[in-house]
Amino acid sequence: MSFPVRAITLDLDDTLWPFAPIGARIEQVLDDWLRLHSPATAERFPIPAMRALREQVFAGHPELLHDMSSLRRLTLEQALRDSGADLALLEPAYEVFYAERNRVEFYPDSVAALERLAAQVPVVALSNGNADLRRIGLDQHFTFQLGAREHGAAKPEASIFLAACAGLGLEPGQVLHVGDHHEMDVAGACRAGLRSCWVNREASVWARQDLRPDLEFPTLQGLAEWLEQSREHGHR
Numbered sequence: 001m002s003f004p005v006r007a008i009t010l011d012l013d014d015t016l017w018p019f020a021p022i023g024a025r026i027e028q029v030l031d032d033w034l035r036l037h038s039p040a041t042a043e044r045f046p047i048p049a050m051r052a053l054r055e056q057v058f059a060g061h062p063e064l065l066h067d068m069s070s071l072r073r074l075t076l077e078q079a080l081r082d083s084g085a086d087l088a089l090l091e092p093a094y095e096v097f098y099a100e101r102n103r104v105e106f107y108p109d110s111v112a113a114l115e116r117l118a119a120q121v122p123v124v125a126l127s128n129g130n131a132d133l134r135r136i137g138l139d140q141h142f143t144f145q146l147g148a149r150e151h152g153a154a155k156p157e158a159s160i161f162l163a164a165c166a167g168l169g170l171e172p173g174q175v176l177h178v179g180d181h182h183e184m185d186v187a188g189a190c191r192a193g194l195r196s197c198w199v200n201r202e203a204s205v206w207a208r209q210d211l212r213p214d215l216e217f218p219t220l221q222g223l224a225e226w227l228e229q230s231r232e233h234g235h236r
């Protein structure tokens with residue numbers, strides 16, 4: 001399939017890098033830090049208990065599901081409070097979390113493919129997470145970044161896709177959204193009127209009957225090649 005693409009909105013977690021290794025490291029690094037700076041908190045909330053507390057806080061604050069940073073802070077605050085720790089440790093503990101959250105290991109194709117995409121069209125980071133592209137060292141490849149926290153709603157809500165299109169000055173049908181998630185990325189983009197590309201790194205089978213992505217590739221490199229060929233053939 002070939003069609004014109006004027007810009008790309010791009011998911012981050014599990015599209016440019018896998019999140020699971022980051023999540024596991026966050027738990028261990030934060031536990032190590034608490035054992036040194038707040039042993040009572042680490043004793044009361046070892047990794048499985050801290051994970052359970054995080055899930056409880058997330059479930060208890062559905063109004064904040066677009067704001068991962070606030071939910072993480074609330075989790076740390078409750079852990080410190082429940083263990084009788086000094087709440088002045090909240091921001092240092094959060095910084096430990098956030099530094100590790102932004103230490104990513106890219107998929108092998110990601111950075112080179114991103115450079116190729118950004119050389120062709122404007123690319124906007126569109127994420128429900130709280131990654132900091134400047135810390136990660138990728139901000140130069142993006143026209144801008146729009147996060148769910150800043151926007152006030154998360155994917156798959158149409159409004160965040162439409163806000164990105166408005167920021168680009170383009171109609172939704174001129175923008176291709178790229179991501180790994182069936183609902184958050186592909187379905188959300190389709191319902192908002194954007195074109196969609198499913199990055200299917202796990203060789204999964206598309207199971208939905210109500211909609212399909214416009215494009216599907218096992219890597220971002222495949223998309224970069226498609227875009228270059230498409231623009232060579234006059235779809236600009």
